[in-house]
Amino acid sequence: MEYASIAEIYTAADTVREATRAFADTITAEESEVLAEGETWTLRSIFEHLSLVDDQILWVVDKLVAKARRAAAADGGEKQPPAISDKFGATLNEFASSKLVAPDRVQPTGEIPIPDSVIRLEDSFCGLIALRERIENADLSQHTIPHPYLGELTAPEWMVIRNGHEMRHLDQAQKMLEKIRSK
Numbered sequence: 001m002e003y004a005s006i007a008e009i010y011t012a013a014d015t016v017r018e019a020t021r022a023f024a025d026t027i028t029a030e031e032s033e034v035l036a037e038g039e040t041w042t043l044r045s046i047f048e049h050l051s052l053v054d055d056q057i058l059w060v061v062d063k064l065v066a067k068a069r070r071a072a073a074a075d076g077g078e079k080q081p082p083a084i085s086d087k088f089g090a091t092l093n094e095f096a097s098s099k100l101v102a103p104d105r106v107q108p109t110g111e112i113p114i115p116d117s118v119i120r121l122e123d124s125f126c127g128l129i130a131l132r133e134r135i136e137n138a139d140l141s142q143h144t145i146p147h148p149y150l151g152e153l154t155a156p157e158w159m160v161i162r163n164g165h166e167m168r169h170l171d172q173a174q175k176m177l178e179k180i181r182s183k
Contacts, residue, residue, distance in 0.1 A: 003084060006136050009159045010129075016166045017125055020050070023170060024118050027177060032114050036179040041108065043180075046173045047117035048108035050166055054124035056106060057162045058131075060145050064155035065131055068138040088157050091150050092164070103148050128159070135159075 003009050024047065032044040041049070135155060144152035147161065 002089070003156070003160060006132070006156060006159075009156060009163065010132060012163045013125070013128070013159065016163055016170065017121070020121065020166060020170050021118060023174060024114050027114055029113065031177060031180050034180045036176045039176055039179075042110055043173055043176055044112065044114055044117075045108040045110040046169050046176070047114045047121075048110065048112040049102060049106055050169055051112075051117040051120035051124070052106040052108065053102075053165055054121055054162065057158050058124045058127045060158050061128065061135070061155045062131060064140060064143045064145060064158070065134050065138055067143040068140050068155070069134065071142065072139060084154070084156050084160065088150075088153065088160075092160070100149055128162075 003012070027043055032047075033042055035042050138155075140155045144154055145158070147153050147158070150157075150161070153161065
């Protein structure tokens with residue numbers, strides 16, 4: 001998906017988060033602990049992983065916005081359009097259907113109940129919302145932090161990754177729940 005503005009990235013984030021919340025409410029505690037056939041994570045693990053990744057992305061976006069604000073204060077630079085490069089879009093398409101191994105820092109333990117992970121997801125999302133004005137008023141095009149698989153990314157690119165990551169795992173979790181319930 002292409003984004004022409006930060007507002008569009010936030011709208012997509014809100015849409016996927018609402019779908020995640022609604023889906024989480026349909027999963028029983030028993031279902032959350034079942035390891036579906038052919039899977040390596042339980043539903044509980046997926047939600048925990050989502051919350052860990054969201055925390056990391058919030059931290060990254062906050063750091064990048066702070067860098068951009070410091071640079072603007074130093075040089076009086078003007079705000080630029082959202083920093084999403086053509087290269088990012090191409091790279092993202094390459095990885096869209098790939099199954100990647102999560103880095104250790106976002107590997108789930110499988111011990112956190114889904115409602116607790118959803119609360120953590122909500123907390124990080126509120127943090128991202130709190131950054132919105134600063135994000136919209138900063139030149140984010142010159143500052144990056146590397147992603148383990150996608151290379152150097154700007155804050156808006158990290159936000160797009162966050163949306164896609166959650167959508168991908170939501171789809172995965174929905175298919176897992178179908179497997180669990182079909183037994």
